[in-house]
Amino acid sequence: MVLVGLEDSGRLIAEALAARPDEERPWAxxxxxxDALLRQNEESPEQTLRYVRMLQETPSxxxxxxxxQLQWRELRVPEVARRLATSPxxxxxxxxxxxxxxxIACLDVATAGWVACDGAVPVDVLLDxxxxxxxx
Numbered sequence: 648m649v650l651v652g653l654e655d656s657g658r659l660i661a662e663a664l665a666a667r668p669d670e671e672r673p674w675a676x677x678x679x680x681x682d683a684l685l686r687q688n689e690e691s692p693e694q695t696l697r698y699v700r701m702l703q704e705t706p707s708x709x710x711x712x713x714x715x716q717l718q719w720r721e722l723r724v725p726e727v728a729r730r731l732a733t734s735p736x737x738x739x740x741x742x743x744x745x746x747x748x749x750x751i752a753c754l755d756v757a758t759a760g761w762v763a764c765d766g767a768v769p770v771d772v773l774l775d776x777x778x779x780x781x782x783x
Contacts, residue, residue, distance in 0.1 A: 651700070653716075657715065659685055659687065660719060660766065661719070661722035673727050674746065674781075676730060677723070678778045685771050688770075693766075716751050719747070724747060725743075728742075753774060757773035757777045
């Protein structure tokens with residue numbers, strides 16, 4: 648029950664990714680697609696912080712959250728493949744399958760940092776830093 652909203656989050660990110668400008672590079676589009684999720688969480692940052700902390704500190708919830716994130720990948724791969732002008736079905740074209748999980752890893756690192764600093768640094772700043780590190 649605690650994780651029901653995560654399915655909607657995956658769809659929200661996929662829709663935001665598809666809505667990004669076509670000329671935007673895939674990594675930048677993934678970064679900006681997370682803005683939709685972060686805006687949603689801005690409505691009640693204290694509640695979001697408590698929720699995320701609970702996810703991180705409860706092993707069973709953390710594992711289930713990870714499973715949900717794996718499902719999100721399938722929602723993003725076709726759009727990333729389109730932006731890379733490749734096919735998500737061809738094994739040699741691993742870019743579409745690699746970029747999504749890498750972006751989620753950055754989101755996880757940013758979220759963990761946000762919880763660790765008790766929200767003192769905005770999660771969007773931490774996400775920009777994490778994704779920026781891989782973009783270089």
